[in-house]
Amino acid sequence: MTLDLFLSLAVFGIGIITMVLKNDLVVKLIGLGIVETAVTLSFVIVSHTGPLPPILTLPIERVDPLPQAMIITSIVVGFAVLALSLVFVVYLSSVYHTTDSRKLQKRIKRDEH
Template sequence: MDFLNNYIFYIGAFGLIFIGLYILLTRKNLIKLIIGLSIVDTGVNLLIICMGYLKNGTAPIFSRKGLNPETMVDPTPQALVLTSIVIGVAVLAMALSLAIRLYQHYGTLDMRKIKEQKW
C-alpha cells in the first residue's frame, strides 16, 4: 500500500508510456501508430510533471501576499512540459499531414501494404 502511495503517479505515467509503446510495436495502421505516439508523449509529459511534485503543494504564482514559497511546487518541470507539449503538437501535425498524403497515394493506411520501398 505504501508502495502504491509513493509511486502511483509514476505508475500512471509509465503505464501510459508502455501502452503507447505496445501500440507502436504491434499495430500496423498509420493512424493507430500516430495515436500511440501521442499516448507516449502524454505519458512523458506526465512523468516530467511528476518530477516536480510536492505533497500539498501550490502553484508557483505569487498572485497575492502571504503565500508560502516553501509549499510551492518546483516550477522548472512545468516550463519544460510547456515546451514538450508544443513539440508534441508539431510532430502530430506533421504526422497527420503525411498520413493524408499517404492515403491519397495508396488508398490505404495499412503499413503492411505500403511497401514500395524495400526495408
C-alpha cells in the same frame, strides 16, 4: 509519488506497444500521442512538490515551476511532430488509398522496381 510515476511509465509502455503491434498508421499516431501524454504526465507528477501554485508563495509548499516550464516546450514540439506526421500519412493514403503500414511498404517497394 513513486506509484504515480510508475503508472505514468506504464502508460508510456502502452503507447509503445500500440505503435509496435498495430499496423494502421493512424493508430500508430495515436500511440505516439499516448507516449507524449505519458511524458507530460510524469513531468507534472514530479513537479508536484506542494499543493499551492508557484506564484507568491513560500518555496516549501509550492509546485516546482521548472518542470512545467520545460513541459510546455515539449508539448509544443510533440504537437508539431504529430501534425507533420499526420500530413505525411494523409499524403500516403491519398496516393495508395490505404493506411495499413505493411500494405504501404509492399506497394512502395513494388513501385520502385
